[in-house]
Amino acid sequence: MTESPPLLPAPDELTSFFWEAARRRELMIQRCSACGTYQHPPEPVCHSCLSFDLGGAEVSGRGTVYSYTMATQAFHPSFADKLPFCIAVVELDDQPGLKLLTNIVDLQADGVNVGDPVEVCFRALSDAIDLPVFRLVRA
Amino acid sequence: MPKKQRVAIVGVGYSTVGRDTGLSLDTLTAQASIAAMEDAGVKPADIDGVVVHSFPHQYVSATHTAAMLGIPDLAFYSGSVDGAAYSMAALHAIAAIASGSAETVLTLRTVHRAGAAGGSSLVPGMERGAPGPFQFTMPYGSFTGSHWAGLYMQRHMAMYGTKEEDFGAFAVAQREYAIANPSESFFTEPLTIDDYLSARYIAAPLRLLDCDYPVDSSSALIFTTEERARDLRQKPVFFESWAMGTTQESDFSLVEDMTQSSPFRAARRMWSRTDLKPSDVGVAGLYDGFSFIALQWLEALGFCGIGESGPFVSSGHTRADGVIPTNTDGGACNVGRRHGANYFIEVTRQLRGTAGERALPGRPTAGVVSNAVGPFSGCALITAE
Numbered sequence: 001m002t003e004s005p006p007l008l009p010a011p012d013e014l015t016s017f018f019w020e021a022a023r024r025r026e027l028m029i030q031r032c033s034a035c036g037t038y039q040h041p042p043e044p045v046c047h048s049c050l051s052f053d054l055g056g057a058e059v060s061g062r063g064t065v066y067s068y069t070m071a072t073q074a075f076h077p078s079f080a081d082k083l084p085f086c087i088a089v090v091e092l093d094d095q096p097g098l099k100l101l102t103n104i105v106d107l108q109a110d111g112v113n114v115g116d117p118v119e120v121c122f123r124a125l126s127d128a129i130d131l132p133v134f135r136l137v138r139a
Numbered sequence: 140m141p142k143k144q145r146v147a148i149v150g151v152g153y154s155t156v157g158r159d160t161g162l163s164l165d166t167l168t169a170q171a172s173i174a175a176m177e178d179a180g181v182k183p184a185d186i187d188g189v190v191v192h193s194f195p196h197q198y199v200s201a202t203h204t205a206a207m208l209g210i211p212d213l214a215f216y217s218g219s220v221d222g223a224a225y226s227m228a229a230l231h232a233i234a235a236i237a238s239g240s241a242e243t244v245l246t247l248r249t250v251h252r253a254g255a256a257g258g259s260s261l262v263p264g265m266e267r268g269a270p271g272p273f274q275f276t277m278p279y280g281s282f283t284g285s286h287w288a289g290l291y292m293q294r295h296m297a298m299y300g301t302k303e304e305d306f307g308a309f310a311v312a313q314r315e316y317a318i319a320n321p322s323e324s325f326f327t328e329p330l331t332i333d334d335y336l337s338a339r340y341i342a343a344p345l346r347l348l349d350c351d352y353p354v355d356s357s358s359a360l361i362f363t364t365e366e367r368a369r370d371l372r373q374k375p376v377f378f379e380s381w382a383m384g385t386t387q388e389s390d391f392s393l394v395e396d397m398t399q400s401s402p403f404r405a406a407r408r409m410w411s412r413t414d415l416k417p418s419d420v421g422v423a424g425l426y427d428g429f430s431f432i433a434l435q436w437l438e439a440l441g442f443c444g445i446g447e448s449g450p451f452v453s454s455g456h457t458r459a460d461g462v463i464p465t466n467t468d469g470g471a472c473n474v475g476r477r478h479g480a481n482y483f484i485e486v487t488r489q490l491r492g493t494a495g496e497r498a499l500p501g502r503p504t505a506g507v508v509s510n511a512v513g514p515f516s517g518c519a520l521i522t523a524e
Contacts (some may be wrong), residue, residue, distance in 0.1 A: 009278050010268030032262055041275045041390070054386070067297070067397060069289025070343040075282035089290055099514050101392045103279050114297035131278055 001098055004077035006125045012043045017056030022130045027120045029098065031057035038095045061120035063092040063134070066099055090118055090134050103133040112136060146236045147368035147375035148521065150361035151484040152177025156323075156475055158252060160355040164199050165207060167357035168249045172208055175359035180372030181243060183208050186361070188215040188235055188244030192228040192478075195220055199249050208245075215241035223383070224248060224426075225358065226510030226517030230361050233378050233519070238241030242364055248480045249357035272390065282493060285350065287391040287513065288429040289342030294397040296344065298446065303344050305449030307335035309430045310348045311473060312457050317469025319497050324473040325352055349430040351471035358480030360487070374491040374523075379415060379505070381519035382408035389512040390451055398446070401516040402439035402509065409518050410441070410506065417441040420520070421503025422489045423463050424482025427470040432512040435464070440518070459499060479510035483519075490523040 011019040021028035030042040038059070045052055068088035074080040088102040091097065100105035105123065106110050120136040125131050152174025156165040168191075176182065189210065193199040202239075215235040219227045225248035232244040262277075264270045269277035276282070297300045311332055317324035330348070338348040368375035384405030386394045394400045410416070417440060419524040425433040425440075434448035442463045443451035451457075457465035468474050468485040479485075486493040486506035502523070509518040 007277050008268040009274030010264070010270045011274065012270070015274060040393075041272050047387070067290040067294035069286060069293055069345065070455075071280055071286065071289075072339070072340040072343060073285075074280070076277070076280070079280045082280070084343070085280060087279055087286055088288070097395060099393050100282055101276055101279055114294065125278065129278075133279075 003081065006078045008078050008125055008129050014044065018042065018128060021056060021058070022122060022132050023128070025122050025130065026058050027061045027132050028056035029059050029092070029094070029100075030054055038098050040098065040100050055102060059092055059094040062137070063090040063118055065089075065104065065112055065114055065116045065118055066091045067114055086112060088134065089110070105133045106135045106136065141390060144237050144239060146233045146362050146378045147365055148360055148378070148483070148487045149363050149368050149371045149373055149375050150175040150181065150359075151361045151487055152176070152486070153477075154249075154317045154357035156354050156356040156427055158354055162355060164197060164249050164251060164357075165204075167355060168199055168204055168247055171216050171247065171249070171357035171359035172204070172245055173494045175245065175361050178373060179361045181209045186210050186243050186245050187213060188241030189213060189247070190215075190217045190219070190228045190232045190235070190244055191247045191249075191265060191497045192219045192225055192307070193249060194443040195252050197249070199247065204247065215244065222515040223479065223511035223517040225346060225483065226508070226519070227383075227478070229360065229362075229483060229519065230381055230383060230517050233381055236362055236364060238370040242367060245361050246362065247357065248478045250355070250476055250478050252353040252355050253497075258317070276392070281392065284429065285341040285345055288349065288431060289345040290392060291512070292344045292431045294432075295446075295449075298398055299449065300475045301446075301449035303336065306333055306344070306349055306430050306434070308453040309381060309427075309433060309457065310335050312429065312452070312455065313466050313470040313472055315458065316467050316497070318471035318473065320469050324469045325354070325475055326469075345429065348472070351428045352473065352475045354475030356475055356477050358440055358477045358484060360480065360483055373493070376487050377521040377522050377524070379522045380413040381517070382406070382412070383517045385407060386514045389514045392416050394513050397513075398435070399439070399515045400435065402436050402512055402518070405516045405518045406436070406439040406441070413484075415505055415522075417463075417519060420463065420505045420507050421501075422467060422486055422499060422506040423465045424486045424506065424508040425465055426479060426482065426512065427466060427472055427512045428476070428478075428511075430472065433465060433470070433513055436509045436518070437465075440509070464499055467494065467499065480511065486521055490521060495518045
């Protein structure tokens with residue numbers, strides 16, 4: 001059985017910095033050059049000061065698990081052989097409330113808990129796309 | 140400047156409802172509209188407003204609906220595709236009547252089962268990859284409401300010790316109501332907590348039995364002024380207070396606080412505009428697109444303390460003899476997805492005394508209805524007089 005091709009993102013002018021950074025194995029989040037506020041996902045304007053002067057800025061890649069769910073049903077064929085897998089919201093250490101949706105990978109039998117520390121890592125989806133995901137920071 | 144009008148619900152109606160009716164969105168819409176007009180005792184020429192909520196992939200036009208029904212002239216119309224499902228149609232119509240912009244308004248929510256579970260098929264341009272905001276969700280396997288629902292439930296469990304059995308207790312209580320509503324419910328077999336816990340996970344801790352039941356349906360309600368309502372067929376019920384609420388973040392998965400999302404804002408706003416209190420309310424219709432949403436509304440509306448909805452539900456307080464009888468028609472998990480409208484319809488029936496064998500003892504004089512969760516929501520307080 002051939003594997004279903006992965007569901008890829010379609011980078012656009014607002015988001016290409018994120019995917020180009022991921023290709024370099026860096027996590028970059030949109031940041032306002034005027035007031036320094038991070039926001040995700042990227043928007044054309046800063047929601048904090050309404051500046052249009054925005055760019056990507058590298059972040060620590062560290063955060064905590066805000067919440068998670070174990071997906072047990074695939075809604076796209078490319079996920080059928082990955083079940084169950086962990087979809088999570090991670091709050092980054094770089095700014096209170098700065099969150100992104102992601103996967104927690106490499107989970108062991110003891111799973112994951114809300115509040116667990118995590119760090120970014122990357123999974124190649126194609127020759128052009130690496131996906132930023134997170135793994136538990138083991139004590 | 141017209142004086143502010145008190146707004147009444149005078150007619151309610153449903154279309155044929157089923158898993159696969161074979162009926163078009165327009166046909167369903169016409170059926171529900173005609174049923175509501177018959178219930179109210181009004182004719183198309185009496186209606187001067189139409190407000191529809193629909194989603195772009197299942198768009199229903201307000202102006203076309205009016206033309207289809209022979210409504211000669213609209214003083215007010217709105218086709219909302221944003222936000223909290225049927226409650227948006229209701230709140231737009233209330234605002235229109237209260238402001239004097241229209242007198243008698245038909246409000247509608249029509250849905251087709253197809254595509255109900257979401258997924259990549261609904262997003263245009265997917266052949267080039269997940270576009271726009273979807274590029275930050277779909278590559279992670281997050282496609283549908285079930286995924287953010289699992290996240291919301293897990294967060295509540297982690298913050299407050301809520302148990303899976305608490306969500307199950309809500310499903311069990313709703314099924315008891317559904318059994319008493321055989322003409323509308325798709326499920327009339329008793330449900331036990333063990334049945335709930337044996338249902339498969341979709342996105343753990345979310346189980347199949349936490350999800351509303353996708354159907355083809357159209358729901359219609361007719362609102363009018365108090366003066367006009369007094370001359371119509373049914374005993375009118377009245378909107379006492381109403382409100383919308385949103386969060387700063389518009390993505391379901393990224394709202395600031397999953398356990399206290401927009402319902403807390405809408406509910407606070409609604410209560411600030413009335414002298415009534417939660418203890419005055421005898422019946423509730425709380426959105427159960429996923430069962431946890433009703434639990435968040437119980438907290439937001441003040442029927443129990445913050446974080447306490449799990450034990451509250453498990454103690455039976457949403458049952459007919461409980462603190463706040465909730466979703467007495469069986470809720471959308473049983474009567475199917477009416478996308479917010481069934482709460483307004485069932486609470487209306489309980490308040491005006493047309494709930495038949497499901498009528499609550501000592502007819503309640505006030506009820507509350509709610510719709511949606513997360514980034515946007517709406518709610519309203521309805522009274523019998």
